[in-house]
Amino acid sequence: MNYPSWDVPHIGSGWVIGLIAIFHVMISHFAIGGGFYLAIAERKALREGRNDWLDILKVHSRFFMVLTAAFGTVSGVGIWFAIGLAAPEATSALIHNFVFGWAIEWTFFLIEVAAALLYYYTWGKVSNRLHLAIAWVYAGSAWLSLFVINGILTFMLTPGQGWLSVAGSGNEATMFWHAFFNPTFWPSLFLRTLICLSLAGLWALVTASRIDAYQMPHLKEEIVRWSAKWLIPAYVLLPLFFVWYLYMVPETQRGLLTLGISTIGQGVFTQVTRSALITIVTSGTIALIVYFLAYRSPRDFAFGHACSVLVIALAATGATEHTREMLRKPFVIGEYMYSNAIRVKEAEAFNRDGYLTKSPWVRDAERAGWQAALQADPGAVLPADAQAAKAAFGSLMFQGQCLACHTRDGYRSMKRLLKGRDRAAIASMIAMLHDRPEDSPYRAFMPPLVGVPAEIDALTDYLDALNRSDVSRGAPE
Amino acid sequence: MQAVSGVLLLVYFRPGPEAYDSVRQITYDIDFGWLIRSVHSWSANLMVFAVFVHMFSVFFMKAYRKPREFGWWSGLALLGLTMVFGFSGYLLPMDELAFFATKVGLEIPASIPVLGPALVNLIRGGLEVNEFTVQRFFALHVVVLPAFFIGALGFHLWLVQRHGNAVPPSEDRKPPAERHSVPFFPHFVIKDLAMWLIALNVMAILAALFPWGLGPQADPIQPAPLGIHPEWYFMSQFQALKVLGHWFPGMAGEALGIALFTIGGALWGLIPLYDTTTAKGRRARAATWFGLIALAGLAALTVWGYLDKAA
DSSP: OOSOOOOOTTTHHHHHHHHHHHHHHHHHHHHHHHHHHHHHHHHHHHHHTOHHHHHHHHHHHHHHHIIIIIIIHHHHHHHHHHHHHHOHHHHHHHHHHHHHHHHHHHHHHHHHHHHHHHHHHTTTTSOHHHHHHHHHHHHHHHHHHHHHHHHHHHHHHOOOHHHHHHTTTTOGGGGHHHHHTOTTHHHHHHHHHHHHHHHHHHHHHHHHHTSOTTTOHHHHHHHHHHHHGGGHHHHHHHHHHHHHHHHHSOHHHHHHTTTTSSOSOSTTTTHHHHHHHHHHHHHHHHHHHHIIIIISSGGGOOHHHHHHHHHHHHHHHHHHHHHHHHHTTTEEETTTEETTSOBGGGHHHHHHHOSSTTOTTSOHHHHHHHHHHHHSOTTOOOOHHHHHHHHHHHHHHHHHHTTTTOBSSSTTBHHHHTTTOOHHHHHHHHHHHHHOOTTOTTTTTSOOOOSOHHHHHHHHHHHHHHHHOOOOSSSOO | OHHHHHHHHHHHOOOSTTHHHHHHHHHHTSTTHHHHHHHHHHHHHHHHHHHHHHHHHHHHTTTTSTTOHHHHHHHHHHHHHHHHHHHHHHHTTOBHHHHHHHHHHTHHHHTSTTHHHHHHHHHHTSSSOSHHHHHHHHHIIIIIHHHHHHHHHHHHHHHHHHHOOOOOHHHHTSOGGGOOOOOIIIIIHHHHHHHHHHHHHHHHHHHHHSOOOOOSBOOTTSOOOTTOOOOGGGHHHHHHHHHHHHHSTTHHHHHHHHHHHHHHHHHHHHHHHHSOOSSOOHHHHHHHHHHHHHHHHHHHHHHHHHHHHHO
């Protein structure tokens, strides 16, 4: 617990990342697929001498540039801020391993942004050949930035045995490429590339929907149909790559997907099955919706239609990202670091020496009070300062080990999950999370609860007080 | 959607004393049972909502005018059947909420003077809601109502076929050469297919994000939980009776409430006979105002009902 914890009431810090990330994926994947769309469409227009197409592409490239270079980049930086605050330990671990990976990604990203601006502002000012070359530079660099970040993202799910064998030894850099080209790298790259192409088509449909069908019926028909075809590769190939991806995911993680088939019970554990279901239905039907709505009736395809298709794409993106995140449970970096930032190798030491023993967030006075509490007879009434210290320790245990995934009274609310349990029931629940018996249903999703008995007792007190209080934020009274 | 998911639920649902256990099994034990049940419940609510939207759009588009009066009346019959479908289906899981919501819901027809109590006892199968009520509601829900519904729906669609779609007043005022229309087949059908798929997505998202849970088993001996109320589509009537009962204690309030809804409903049904002319006349304007007041009244009472419950 080297870093401060970020306490976001009601929604939790995870959803701050989630909300930014879902929109970012919608835009950033469009930024990649849209690059190819612009390059290929411009090439087609130039070869066929279609100035009307070029006029529309110029309009589309302005929309593209503003959306990707403004919202896409800002939301990307937003993710950095959010992960730095919500999961600093995991972010630090990733930076220590992939600092050069990110340096490479940012290089491609800089080229990408520069090329996007150049592309838009050089319409009609440079030769056609050069303008098209800029489009290809943009598309290539954008896709390469995906190539790099994909290595880091997939590493978090499947770091691979090569890297795990040196993790924590200080020699992680020797396994950089093992970590980068990890087991899910390639299927994920193909999946994301297909999603990029689909999103390029979907966002282009927004521009195409605004072409006046009374004034330019043929142009609208052509561009709507041509854009709709960008969904075909994903519709045909996505299931194959999805199966490949799942095959490469460890069986223990894959098992999480099946937990919710027969039940909606077991708290939030079955949510992942349901979000996977949204992914399947939305991605399975979106191409058909586009076919019926756009391809078959291109002239009637209106802005509202394009927006409704985008909303379904947003649902697909959100559900897929949520599923992917949930598949990592109980880890934030597979088999290396639990979702509450405790390294797998540290758990034993925390159980032996205490979770808060070296915490920089405990004052000396509190530690002294805590020592008094530890030495007191069980059941003895503690002096006021020892009681305050115990309450502070309980709060720190909660912040360090629960707050990464739970909130007090909102998303995965502790008050709701503990409802109806008295202190003894809470204590036995915590004991189960600490001991992690083989048959525990919590084992698959939740990290072990670590700490010495006195810390666990302080956490029990804290949760019991929370359960009985109306306090939604801060330490319960 | 309702027919298919309903038939699938029939495979495991056991009406009578085992109703609760069988729904618990569907929700927590059987593969994708929760999904079928959630789809059935969500699409039931969406169906009621869609019927209301359709009714008000027909009203404000004046699509009830001659020769479509029977379309309007058969539509109202379908709305009534849909609401009874909802009411009868709501009890079947026999959890605490279903039990008490049915109990309070039956207070609406019970407040009809003279006939009310006898009618409600007949529906309930006795003086209290119990397994006999489940049996009766089940028969109503899966046999009687579908039989009437199919007949009424067939008649309604036959009328649409016979008279064609109504032209909205704004289009009606244009000269025929300026009106835009598309052929039903394939243009309209293809767009409709897309809309069906969008609706399927909405349903999947709702069922997955908010699966229909199951409360504790109903215990008639326990007092009703606080803030118990019927489903949202009965909330306006429920709230009206509650408020009028508060203002005019005793029989007067109930009688006033029932009279209000009966007279309002009758006027609503008779609107095709009042607003008959196609021109923008006084009666057309009065009908539109009547519709707006009815819509605002229903919405306000519903919201008030939920606010009252929360308070």
